[in-house]
Amino acid sequence: MKTALQRIYLALIAIFLYAPIGVLMVLSFNESKSRNHWAGFTTKWYVSLFENKQIMEALYTTLILAFVSAAIAMVLGTAAAIAMEAMGKKLRTYTMGVTNIPMLNADIVTGISMMLLFIALGMRLSFGSVLIAHITFNIPYVILSVLPRLRNLNPSVYEAARDLGASPLQAFGKVILPDLAPGILSGFLLAFTMSLDDFVITHFTKGPGLDTLSTKIYTEVKKGIKPEMYALSTIMFVSVFVLLMLFNGISSRKSAGRAAGKAARSKKADRSETDR
């Protein structure tokens, strides 16, 4: 009885979170351009999407922006996280405080503050300004993904590598980096997604002539959204869903196999494995 209630509750929340996504998917197959009535099933929007130059351009801008900003944030953020592990308590608290600013600050304030800076510097509001803004709000996500990994690192492994003759760089590349990789990767994924979904900060830091999917949709709201947008979103959502399912399936099978093997060998828990 109790578990049945719990299941129902979980299902209701899942419906709440995914109902709008379902609506958009249905609309992408709607014959009519209107959002409000169903005129029959069609896949024509999935064809005309690829002929729509404006949407394709916005998609290209969005993906490049997300990739480049996440990649740069990944490098800066990982370096910062490693440095933070080495910091004393006080310096570390200050750095954490700075890291929290873009996360806790309102998007609208972040957006206008950067817009004011770019204009004060005489910079043209274009791809460059949006890229800087995205890197800025992406770095904290990388730092917060890498820090827990660093904390669970076994320091003796690095020292052992050094004892065995590895240079600091070799020891880092061959011992530390592989251990941090899952954290760095999930930081990158999170940053990429945040950049992709951002509207507010892009809205303030972009100039005329540059559009991401978000800003394009925003200008279309009043005129009516082109059904091609629903089709594009459905494609993106479904492909990421499939990718994540595959990725999750592989990694959970792997870790299940590893766990079984380990249990057979010894019952001692490995400190670095139990965390994730």
Added chain:
Amino acid sequence: MKNKKNIWLSGPYLVWSAAFVIIPLLLVVYYGLTAKDGGFSLEYITAVTQPENWKALWLSVLLSLVSTVICLILSYPLAMILVRSRLSSGSMIIFLFILPMWMNFLLRTIAWQNLLEKNGVINSVLSWLHLPAVNIINTPGAIVLGMVYNFLPFMILPIYNALSKIDENLFHAARDLGANSVQTFVKITLPLTVPGIVSGITMVFIPAMTTFVISDLLGGAKILLIGNVIEQEFKQASNWHAGSGLSLVLMVFIVINMIVTSIADKDGEGALL
């Protein structure tokens, strides 16, 4: 790894933050505290007391408070169920945060128009069940719903993290010592999850209070929140001083939030994610 030399690795990041986080905020302070002629002036700060601005601010605080409370009430039991189901937090993050975000945030919010409209999906289901229709589109109620929808994951995750850190033995000890399940919850579970609750509240309240998109899309562009007023000052009126002045008022709320967060996050662990 705790090599002191590594501290220098934070150099590029700290320079970046100074240039693109700190200095921009100081510019907001500068514009907010000066008049158009460049002289010091408080007129754009006190502009918040003008009736229409004051109304927008008050409505923003009210709606975001309501949304935060609803998020908290929905999230706590959900987080408890999720912790007991032993779902790994990795797959939870994916389904709560990452996956929905690949469907654009604006489109997801617009989809709520379809769901909520007079002849929308929800009302069709309700009439099929012979239940009375709900007419909340273009009202503050729809804005609250949009806020809860968009920011619920930010409440669930920190509470989930706090709950999953609790040592199971504490529950056994409490039960052994004669506490019933209500007492165990009030005396053990709740106090230990306060940091998670606090960071959940800050992560929901500020974005909800400062949004202009949700009110734009679900409030029928008639209901102005403080975010809408600021956005219009910048994008339509091009009055940076007025927009910055109101942003400074918002920053008071944000700073209070940051202080609360840093108290809840004493060890500098970064309780946000």
